[in-house]
Amino acid sequence: MTAATIRQPKRLADYQPPSFLVSKTDLSFELDPTATRVSATLTFQRNGAGIMILDGQQLKLISLRLNGQMLTDKDYRLTEDSLEIVKPGNSGVLEIVTELNPDQNSALEGLYLAEGVYCTQCEAEGFRRITYYPDRPDVLAVFTTTIIADSSQLPFLLSNGNKVSETLLSDGRTAVKWHDPFPKPAYLFALVAGDFDCLTDAYVTASGRQVSLEFYVQKGALSRSHFAMAALKRAMHWDEQRFGLEYDLDRYMVVAVDFFNMGAMENKGLNVFNSKYVLADDSSATDQDYFNIESIIGHEYFHNWTGNRVTCRDWFQLSLKEGLTVFRDQEFSADMGSATLNRIEAVKLIRTAQFAEDASPMAHPIRPEQVLEMNNFYTVTVYDKGAEVIRMLQTILGKTGFNAGLKCYLDRHDGQAVTCDDFVQAMQDATGQDLTQFRRWYSQSGTPEVKVQEHYDATSARLTLKLHQHTPVTADQTIKQPLLMPMRIELLFSNAGSSMRQLLLLSNEEQEFQFDGIHEQPLIVWLEDFSAPVKLSTHYQPEQLLLIAGRATNGFARWDAMQQYWSLLISKAVTGGLLPQLPAELVSLFKQLLQQPLADIALTAELLALPDFDTLAEQYTEIPVDALLSCLAHLTQQLAEALAIELTACYQRFDSIAYHYNEQGVALRALKGRCLHYLAFTNEGEHWVNQHYRQADNMTDQLTALKAAQYAELATSNSLLEDFAKRYQHNVQVMDKYFSLVATTPNDAVFTHLDRLTQHSLFSWKNPNRVRAVFGAFSQRNAKQFHRADGRGYQLLAQIVTKLDPINPQLAARLLTPLLSWQRYDQQRQHLLAGLLKALAAQASLSNDVFEKVSKSLP
Ligand code: 0A1
Ligand code: ZN
Numbered sequence: 001m002t003a004a005t006i007r008q009p010k011r012l013a014d015y016q017p018p019s020f021l022v023s024k025t026d027l028s029f030e031l032d033p034t035a036t037r038v039s040a041t042l043t044f045q046r047n048g049a050g051i052m053i054l055d056g057q058q059l060k061l062i063s064l065r066l067n068g069q070m071l072t073d074k075d076y077r078l079t080e081d082s083l084e085i086v087k088p089g090n091s092g093v094l095e096i097v098t099e100l101n102p103d104q105n106s107a108l109e110g111l112y113l114a115e116g117v118y119c120t121q122c123e124a125e126g127f128r129r130i131t132y133y134p135d136r137p138d139v140l141a142v143f144t145t146t147i148i149a150d151s152s153q154l155p156f157l158l159s160n161g162n163k164v165s166e167t168l169l170s171d172g173r174t175a176v177k178w179h180d181p182f183p184k185p186a187y188l189f190a191l192v193a194g195d196f197d198c199l200t201d202a203y204v205t206a207s208g209r210q211v212s213l214e215f216y217v218q219k220g221a222l223s224r225s226h227f228a229m230a231a232l233k234r235a236m237h238w239d240e241q242r243f244g245l246e247y248d249l250d251r252y253m254v255v256a257v258d259f260f261n262m263g264a265m266e267n268k269g270l271n272v273f274n275s276k277y278v279l280a281d282d283s284s285a286t287d288q289d290y291f292n293i294e295s296i297i298g299h300e301y302f303h304n305w306t307g308n309r310v311t312c313r314d315w316f317q318l319s320l321k322e323g324l325t326v327f328r329d330q331e332f333s334a335d336m337g338s339a340t341l342n343r344i345e346a347v348k349l350i351r352t353a354q355f356a357e358d359a360s361p362m363a364h365p366i367r368p369e370q371v372l373e374m375n376n377f378y379t380v381t382v383y384d385k386g387a388e389v390i391r392m393l394q395t396i397l398g399k400t401g402f403n404a405g406l407k408c409y410l411d412r413h414d415g416q417a418v419t420c421d422d423f424v425q426a427m428q429d430a431t432g433q434d435l436t437q438f439r440r441w442y443s444q445s446g447t448p449e450v451k452v453q454e455h456y457d458a459t460s461a462r463l464t465l466k467l468h469q470h471t472p473v474t475a476d477q478t479i480k481q482p483l484l485m486p487m488r489i490e491l492l493f494s495n496a497g498s499s500m501r502q503l504l505l506l507s508n509e510e511q512e513f514q515f516d517g518i519h520e521q522p523l524i525v526w527l528e529d530f531s532a533p534v535k536l537s538t539h540y541q542p543e544q545l546l547l548i549a550g551r552a553t554n555g556f557a558r559w560d561a562m563q564q565y566w567s568l569l570i571s572k573a574v575t576g577g578l579l580p581q582l583p584a585e586l587v588s589l590f591k592q593l594l595q596q597p598l599a600d601i602a603l604t605a606e607l608l609a610l611p612d613f614d615t616l617a618e619q620y621t622e623i624p625v626d627a628l629l630s631c632l633a634h635l636t637q638q639l640a641e642a643l644a645i646e647l648t649a650c651y652q653r654f655d656s657i658a659y660h661y662n663e664q665g666v667a668l669r670a671l672k673g674r675c676l677h678y679l680a681f682t683n684e685g686e687h688w689v690n691q692h693y694r695q696a697d698n699m700t701d702q703l704t705a706l707k708a709a710q711y712a713e714l715a716t717s718n719s720l721l722e723d724f725a726k727r728y729q730h731n732v733q734v735m736d737k738y739f740s741l742v743a744t745t746p747n748d749a750v751f752t753h754l755d756r757l758t759q760h761s762l763f764s765w766k767n768p769n770r771v772r773a774v775f776g777a778f779s780q781r782n783a784k785q786f787h788r789a790d791g792r793g794y795q796l797l798a799q800i801v802t803k804l805d806p807i808n809p810q811l812a813a814r815l816l817t818p819l820l821s822w823q824r825y826d827q828q829r830q831h832l833l834a835g836l837l838k839a840l841a842a843q844a845s846l847s848n849d850v851f852e853k854v855s856k857s858l859p
Contacts, residue, residue, distance in 0.1 A: 007851065009372040012316040018139050019050030020088070025141040025186075027131070031149040031193055033103040033113055037062070040098075040131040042141075045091040052088040054096075055128035055135040057081050058110070062097040083132040098131050105129075106766045106807045114259035114766070117194035118154070119272060123265060124315055124374040127186035137312045138417040140183040147193060148175045154193040156216060160184070160268045162250055180268055182248070183415060185311055190267030192255045197222040201229050203247070206240040211247050216255040217278060224279040227661075228254070228293050235298040238332050243406060245305045254278065254297075258732065261768050261810050262378065264296050266303035273300070276733055276769060282659050284734050286700040287669060290661040294336060299329040310413045315374045319366040319442075320420045322378075323386020327394075330387060337663050340555035341602050347530045347556070350388060352614035354380040355535070358447045359618070360821045361857040363474035365445040367420050370476075372852040375810045381445070388533040389441045393427055395486040395531055396438070396505065401431040437484040437507055446474040448483055448534040450506070456521040463491070463515040463522065467506050469534075475856070482509045485532035491515075491522035492551055499553060501528070523547060525561075528554040535619075542568060546589055549607060559606050566611050566635075567619060574627045579634045587642050594646040594675075602667035605674045610635055613783045623824050625787045636711075640681035651675040651688070659698035673704040680712035693720055699734070706741055713746060735762050736769055740777035746784045751792065754778060765804065768811045775800050779818045786818070787825075791832035794819060798836040801850065802843065809847030816840075816850060820857040834858070 024043035064071040077084040105112035110129025128135040145159040151174035161180025196216035203211045215225045239245045254271045256278035264273040277296045307321035334342045366386040394402040405427035428435045453466040471480035487504040548561035573580035597604040617623045679688045693705035709717040728734035786793035804812035822833030841854045
């Protein structure tokens with residue numbers, strides 16, 4: 001096969017229904033590390049005109065029978081990625097035997113063997129590495145799976161659905177048979193075989209059905225799986241309460257594996273998780289880890305309805321299940337903890353990674369139109385902007401309307417593979433709201449920019465708000481249309497406590513909104529809760545932003561005002577070529593916050609934070625890397641000096657309480673951590689950091705101390721890190737944190753350190769968690785060294801991508817992302833980056849994953 005035939009992108013516009021459907025898929029696996037045999041029996045029916053062509057990759061075809069008759073060469077055509085059956089008839093039974101090599105499968109797609117565990121990953125197009133099959137989400141079949149293996153080596157043989165039988169064969173092997181009664185596309189198939197510890201529990205659904213819950217984890221890790229189990233039960237209960245949705249099988253299994261490309265996978269009845277998102281205890285997990293586990297456990301569970309019972313017609317519709325399910329997991333997390341903090345974190349992600357993607361050569365709408373490698377489209381745009389689009393629907397329709405729409409969607413399409421349009425139609429039919437214009441959010445890429453102007457006329461007591469929207473062209477699309485966007489605002493009046501909240505629906509390019517009977521000029525809080533994923537430009541004076549930060553009703557809006565305040569101060573300094581000076585009114589506001597933290601301590605901790613580098617960067621067309629880094633370091637130093645007394649007092653005011661992952665504990669650790677971050681920059685820095693590290697009874701506080709020491713470049717930093725590595729050398733999840741910390745060393749030494757890490761006994765190029773811990777952290781969280789003006793950081797990443805591409809193309813392509821935005825930097829950096837991208841593009845035998853991204857990024 002030539003490169004030209006492989007590199008053929010697929011288009012949404014070319015969608016054709018399948019020529020054949022499969023109603024029944026019976027699989028039998030004879031597991032073997034290097035020669036696993038898969039027998040597939042497919043009961044098929046013709047569905048429309050066209051040939052029968054099955055997908056298949058990296059398979060050895062052993063035999064092929066049609067309706068019991070052995071087929072020979074002339075009855076089929078085999079290519080590197082397909083099998084065509086010449087005369088299949090209108091219906092029949094096809095028996096296919098293939099052989100695969102799980103041991104050699106380092107791409108972790110299809111069936112792979114790692115650390116003695118057989119595991120599958122079939123989304124998006126991995127099933128075609130197991131057998132020849134119509135590997136597309138609109139072919140739904142009832143699966144029956146038999147796994148044959150030596151059960152003394154592999155005591156647990158798992159697949160989707162319910163266990164039907166377990167038989168001891170005459171040759172000593174065991175055959176376990178599973179049946180999943182719900183028709184599903186191949187991407188939801190899963191098989192796991194291995195030796196595990198198993199945590200079991202039970203859940204009784206709202207209608208009284210008993211469900212057995214089973215967590216399979218590495219030997220010895222049982223005590224670290226209790227939190228995830230409890231989170232699963234909370235998620236099951238929450239979905240019943242909030243959306244009236246119950247679980248539908250007798251068994252829910254979760255398997256944790258260390259070799260996994262993503263976070264987790266929602267295979268029907270048999271979720272596979274990256275162990276990082278299951279295993280946790282108080283001595284090894286941070287507050288953030290606990291948060292992630294709860295939210296991902298929720299995410300995969302919620303997919304059972306939004307994704308599995310109702311699935312996608314084709315992969316262009318990925319956001320149908322992912323945007324919706326992220327929205328659902330965000331709502332769940334908000335109900336389990338602080339809604340404000342959750343919103344802040346979600347918005348930070350949109351404003352950094354998603355805005356960056358929109359401005360990059362990989363820009364695409366939440367429903368992409370053209371794809372070369374589907375794995376490249378599991379993006380922040382499809383997932384997180386997708387969730388923002390669903391959130392806007394809820395804002396426009398109200399919670400009751402939205403719930404009715406979701407119910408209509410699930411009732412109408414249960415058991416089907418559908419489109420984003422079907423989803424919006426259900427929302428429209430259930431509520432009567434015309435959503436024609438809203439649908440543009442699905443087809444239009446880019447970040448809309450909204451400008452606001454206010455005019456107040458005292459004589460007529462009239463306030464006029466004028467809004468203007470514009471979406472700049474993106475790499476993939478030149479024509480942009482106005483979108484329907486909900487804008488939540490609050491009008492603050494001089495009398496403290498007096499305010500008015502409104503929802504404006506902006507639909508035109510330019511639109512005015514008038515309010516009468518307004519007897520004084522209000523201060524307007526725009527875009528409460530980030531009610532639309534846009535860039536907003538306002539004309540605030542710095543003092544007005546501080547007023548909003550102190551007074552807005554919406555917690556998110558208070559934090560946002562502080563962020564805007566810093567952005568304004570920093571952009572003035574950058575433009576003037578100077579370092580910013582701390583304004584007196586800011587210092588007094590911070591003193592007040594430190595002396596009287598708000599009732600909401602978690603929010604106080606956020607209000608005291610400077611924006612991060614990535615958030616600031618997205619506000620510039622050409623990112624002034626060095627100026628932003630200097631401004632941030634300078635402001636941190638200045639805040640530390642100006643507030644040393646108050647920071648110390650605040651830090652000491654809250655006694656450390658014994659570790660518990662709960663809202664109060666998380667908030668207190670965050671506030672103390674924020675104080676420590678600044679205190680590290682005072683003369684007493686070493687003292688505070690050492691003490692914090694030594695007194696810590698939990699992972700959050702230890703990491704806070706290590707990070708503070710590193711950012712302030714304290715002498716103690718290295719010895720603390722060494723101590724940490726020694727203490728946790730036997731816990732690979734914690735060692736990943738150590739790897740990441742070393743990779744964020746803010747000076748030259750990082751390059752020697754990185755080299756040393758790749759020699760570490762725990763490091764493996766085949767394990768995505770290790771590679772991400774080291775090189776993901778370096779390229780995404782070490783701006784100073786990654787963006788070095790001499791290009792050393794960029795060169796290193798390009799080398800790593802080259803090395804990884806043949807091992808795991810999915811991982812290589814994800815790591816590559818920061819190099820793509822070369823046009824956002826100064827001439828010198830542009831030149832360095834473009835050179836590296838060109839060299840990459842010139843390499844022979846690049847994977848489609850890397851090729852698609854690199855080729856899009858070059859002019
Ligand atoms: N559907 C999963 C994410 C996922 C996607 C692709 C994968 O392998 C290529 C693995 C997992 C989710 O949203 O959780
Ligand atoms: Zn998902």
